[in-house]
Amino acid sequence: MRTIRFLLQKEFKQIFRNKSILAMILMMPLIQLLIMPLAADYEVKNINLAVVDNDHSTYSQNLITKITASGYFKLQSYGGSFKEAFHLIESDKADLILEISNGFERNLVRENEQKLFVAVNAINGTKAGLGGAYLTNIITNFNNDIRLEWLQPGKVNTIPQIEITSTNWFNPMMNYKVFMVPGILAILVTMVGGFLSALNIVKEKEVGTIEQINVTPIKKHHFILGKLIPFWILGNVVFSIGLFVSWLIYGIVPLGNLLVLYSFIWVYLLAVLGFGLLVSTYTETQQQAMFIMFFFMMIFILMGGLFTSIDSMPAWAQTVTKFNPLRYLIEVMRMIILKGSGWKDISVHLMTMALFAIVLNTWAVINYKKTS
Amino acid sequence: MKQFIIFVKKEFYHVLRDRKTLLILFGMPVMQILIFGFALTNEVKNSKIAILDNSKDMISQQIIDKISASNYFDIEKTVSNNQQIESAFKEGKIKLAVIFSENFNHNLLHQNKAQLQIIADATDPNTANTLTNYVSAIIFDYQTQLNKTTTLPFNITTEVKMLYNPQLKGVYNFVPGVMAMVLMLVSVMMTAISIVKEKETGTMEILLVSPFKPALVILSKAVPYLFLSLVNVASILLLSVYVLDLPITGSIVLLFAESVLFIITCLTLGIFISIKTNSQQVAMLISLMGMLLPTMMFSGFMFPIENMPVPLQVISNIIPAKWFYIIVKAIMIKGLGFSAIWKETLILGGITLFFFVLSLKSFKIRLE
Numbered sequence: 218m219r220t221i222r223f224l225l226q227k228e229f230k231q232i233f234r235n236k237s238i239l240a241m242i243l244m245m246p247l248i249q250l251l252i253m254p255l256a257a258d259y260e261v262k263n264i265n266l267a268v269v270d271n272d273h274s275t276y277s278q279n280l281i282t283k284i285t286a287s288g289y290f291k292l293q294s295y296g297g298s299f300k301e302a303f304h305l306i307e308s309d310k311a312d313l314i315l316e317i318s319n320g321f322e323r324n325l326v327r328e329n330e331q332k333l334f335v336a337v338n339a340i341n342g343t344k345a346g347l348g349g350a351y352l353t354n355i356i357t358n359f360n361n362d363i364r365l366e367w368l369q370p371g372k373v374n375t376i377p378q379i380e381i382t383s384t385n386w387f388n389p390m391m392n393y394k395v396f397m398v399p400g401i402l403a404i405l406v407t408m409v410g411g412f413l414s415a416l417n418i419v420k421e422k423e424v425g426t427i428e429q430i431n432v433t434p435i436k437k438h439h440f441i442l443g444k445l446i447p448f449w450i451l452g453n454v455v456f457s458i459g460l461f462v463s464w465l466i467y468g469i470v471p472l473g474n475l476l477v478l479y480s481f482i483w484v485y486l487l488a489v490l491g492f493g494l495l496v497s498t499y500t501e502t503q504q505q506a507m508f509i510m511f512f513f514m515m516i517f518i519l520m521g522g523l524f525t526s527i528d529s530m531p532a533w534a535q536t537v538t539k540f541n542p543l544r545y546l547i548e549v550m551r552m553i554i555l556k557g558s559g560w561k562d563i564s565v566h567l568m569t570m571a572l573f574a575i576v577l578n579t580w581a582v583i584n585y586k587k588t589s
Numbered sequence: 590m591k592q593f594i595i596f597v598k599k600e601f602y603h604v605l606r607d608r609k610t611l612l613i614l615f616g617m618p619v620m621q622i623l624i625f626g627f628a629l630t631n632e633v634k635n636s637k638i639a640i641l642d643n644s645k646d647m648i649s650q651q652i653i654d655k656i657s658a659s660n661y662f663d664i665e666k667t668v669s670n671n672q673q674i675e676s677a678f679k680e681g682k683i684k685l686a687v688i689f690s691e692n693f694n695h696n697l698l699h700q701n702k703a704q705l706q707i708i709a710d711a712t713d714p715n716t717a718n719t720l721t722n723y724v725s726a727i728i729f730d731y732q733t734q735l736n737k738t739t740t741l742p743f744n745i746t747t748e749v750k751m752l753y754n755p756q757l758k759g760v761y762n763f764v765p766g767v768m769a770m771v772l773m774l775v776s777v778m779m780t781a782i783s784i785v786k787e788k789e790t791g792t793m794e795i796l797l798v799s800p801f802k803p804a805l806v807i808l809s810k811a812v813p814y815l816f817l818s819l820v821n822v823a824s825i826l827l828l829s830v831y832v833l834d835l836p837i838t839g840s841i842v843l844l845f846a847e848s849v850l851f852i853i854t855c856l857t858l859g860i861f862i863s864i865k866t867n868s869q870q871v872a873m874l875i876s877l878m879g880m881l882l883p884t885m886m887f888s889g890f891m892f893p894i895e896n897m898p899v900p901l902q903v904i905s906n907i908i909p910a911k912w913f914y915i916i917v918k919a920i921m922i923k924g925l926g927f928s929a930i931w932k933e934t935l936i937l938g939g940i941t942l943f944f945f946v947l948s949l950k951s952f953k954i955r956l957e
Contacts, residue, residue, distance in 0.1 A: 338752050
């Protein structure tokens, strides 16, 4: 016990001496939480629309007004030819072309049938899919308006209609930041915990001070614990700062119990620190440790369900995500913070994470050799 | 010239000796392409939903069959009351719930009106939107089938054509982005670290007192990374063509020429960082925070630039990767020629020249 206390003293002194680590601890939550949610706004809006109106009728005008009034679309160009509009797509000035053919109004009234042509720049799949869906929706609504205008009231009612009401739970304003902030907080905790612990031991190796520790009677698990505890505390500090910042700036208050949230973070940090230690036992230089950490971080973040939903991944990828600790944290954070889930809902996640912590740390202790 | 080749050779030895880093350098783009190509899709499929059927009649059953027949949804369970729906949402088991009102069939046929409610888990707004749209479309379809006998007048049909990427795959967006990011990582970070390492270990002094021109010492450091980057470009392109089926529609020569330009931009940036810093850790932090993070955020492949607040949009203009991303997209996917991207090329060239001159100015031969 006394040994650990001395080791802890040493670690804390080293941490507080290193200005770049302190800066990282304070700046990372601020920068990430201030800029990332602003940048990571996947809400589909401001879709640039080019309209090729060959009809110039009241109907085509009404339709365009209806589209621009929806708030999703910005009218980038009007009139001209399809070729010109296509050129706008090629130069990324427009995302969507709506072509209204000549005689749109006349044909619609006379022949009861008229086609509209929409071309979407689909390089960005999400935007194209949603943008196209919005536009078709507006056109369908417009179509209904016209029918109501032409038919005697009451006639439409003779057709059986299913009335669909849709409700959005947990985030009724459909605010994208609410979705991103808990996820970014999860990445933050992982980065701080993982990178710091990995770089720390490797630095002792590179500088050679680890030899001095190796010749002392300090036990393996003492050493590892002495390294774990300071960064575990730091991780908690960073997480608390992050939670505070997200309340201060985005007004996000966890719906669920804070104790549930923190106990998950406690177990999670153990797992991530264990991973950092493991990486450090396999590397010799800081550069190597940095690159290997970076490599895994990349995979963790991409396969963590932050940007794309895990459900739509193929089966093999879903299996891979089961070994990604970040995936569980992101899920749990969203569940507790946004939906107010409790002990019962996250118990499986908590158990899995405990297993991660035990396996990774045992592995790291076994692999750490006092003699080389 | 002979001296220069000898120096370049020395640098190659340095690079090739560190196997672990090398493995990551070549493994990274491969992993990224595979993850982006196969694992990450923006399309929604197999989403888990719950259905609460308060009516249990023929029509509601038919609609349920129709929903479960589509690829988009997996019906997780048929719940029997509202509480169960709420707890299923909280456990994260479902993303959407469909609720049929009582006497659905009866109301529909006799009052011509029946209510159906869709509840979406909007913690993820885009998925919620997409799923709601899909369910509505399925129900709308069913309704049109039901009403086949009475044709509606004044039909506007919309024909939607998806350009460049008809299946709405994520790859089209990601491959150019991954290219920009990997090149940034290899060229900026590795160059910066390798030069600073010589400073840190003191071998830089030895190089500087040699009869060889100091500027060429630095230049010879950049050459191996130019090669490594080109190997990475080639491997990314090969993977994307043969594994991801993403064809290169434009000219390959032009694509490589632009890549070389971007690599040179990155190398000058790396050299600039290495001249300004003295320790590996600082160089790493600067290239990570100052280069890689902005590249990820502002190049436009992960986060949509047009949604950002104006100050961030302005900042995005000084990020070289943004211009490279536009260029690669134009050549690879849209198949455009040089006339469409001369402006972006000029900007990249300008940035390179700026940092080159700045590096030359601040490069010191003497120790402080």
